[in-house]
Amino acid sequence: MRLAVASLVLFACTDAQAQYPWGYGQYGPPISPHASPHAGPLQALQSVAQPMLDAHNAVRARLGLPPLVWSPELARVAQDWANNLISTRELRHQQNNRYGENLYAISGGTSSPAQVVKLWADEARNYAVRTNSCAGVCGHYTQIVWRATRDVGCAEATDRYRQVWVCEYDPPGNVVGYRPY
DSSP states (O other), rough: OOOOEEEEHHHHHHSSOOOSSTTTTTOOSSTTTOSSSSSOHHHHHHHTHHHHHHHHHHHHHHHTTTOOOOOOOHHHHHHHHHHHHHHTOOOOOTOSSSSSSEEEEESSSSHHHHHHHHHHGGGGEETTTTTTEEEEHHHHHHHHOOTTEEEEEEEEEOSSEEEEEEEEEEEEOTTSSSSSO
């Protein structure tokens, strides 16, 4: 059985630094000695679009929310940022991003779109609908189910050490003082 360590981060419109299980520059074991430095936009649009959209919309359907629509433009933004995160060995949100953004990274393995969205959606247990508050991390989940959000675009990039997923949402969610649904 392959052991994979995932790190998951949402900064809720701040520039807070992520906490990593080990220091940067010291990644976990390589994914593959032949892994490409990153994925191209065409690959992201073709192989990620439908599974990622289906996973997001399954979460929204459980709450009776309208389905999201795949945005090639948001997917391009996500691909550019995922490539940047791989090349700079960082995991942080874009500054001054006009979109909502969820990030996910795994070292020593890979994750499917369904696994990534499930991890984010599992944060629902931390969200209290009555008080509109989180007990722990729930911002990835609330972005997925933000009623006003209509479009999503996601992409992934990999290197020998890790895989990074980025999803962009328009309009963005997690607006302070408002409820997701």
